[in-house]
Amino acid sequence: MKNKLQLIIQLTFLALFLFLVGTGRVQLWMGLFLLGVVLALLLSRLYCGWICPINTVMNGVSWVKKKLGLKGYKTPLTRTKPWIRYLVFALFVATFITSMVTGRQIPVLPALFAIGLILTFFFPEQLWHRYLCPYGTILSLPATTARYTMAIDQEKCTSCAICKKVCPADAVEVNDKQYTINKKECLVCLDCLANCKEGAISYC
């Protein structure tokens, strides 16, 4: 469950996104995305967890699925196939280049918005965040240097695995029973922090 402030911020940006799509000015959204890239250098992927309209609607779909008790399918991709992410990213870049060379406007972001939304009806959010979203692939690069990030206090952690279970980005990793958060993949969605009963997770 999101905290109220986060939900209000997410819904406000979603409304802005839909307004820009509706008025044919969705390209202006790229200014916000670029700001998210710069922010990620210091504050991690706040864009993903707090601003991205794709993530916001995916959260809504997941919430409805949970309420209805719908399980869906398991993620068909695994970390053993990291190249898929880069293949999707290459297609994304090729689409942009085609758009620039031909002068034809291709609605990439609205198309990805629809794909992310549809996929979430059938699969966990991890599929999109970890393996498919090209914007996430871009943001994962500056996030590697972020000063502020989600972190687990090893003194408090009891290795209960709840954070790993609730993470929508498969960003919680386990080595020798020690749980850590991969800041490159973390969306700063705060779901782990809200669910950790030991209070072991913080944004610092």
Ligand code: SF4
């Ligand atoms: S939910 Fe909290 S206690 Fe459980 S593994 Fe994650 S950080 Fe550790």
Ligand code: SF4
């Ligand atoms: S590690 Fe926590 S904050 Fe980061 S994406 Fe996963 S649940 Fe969200």
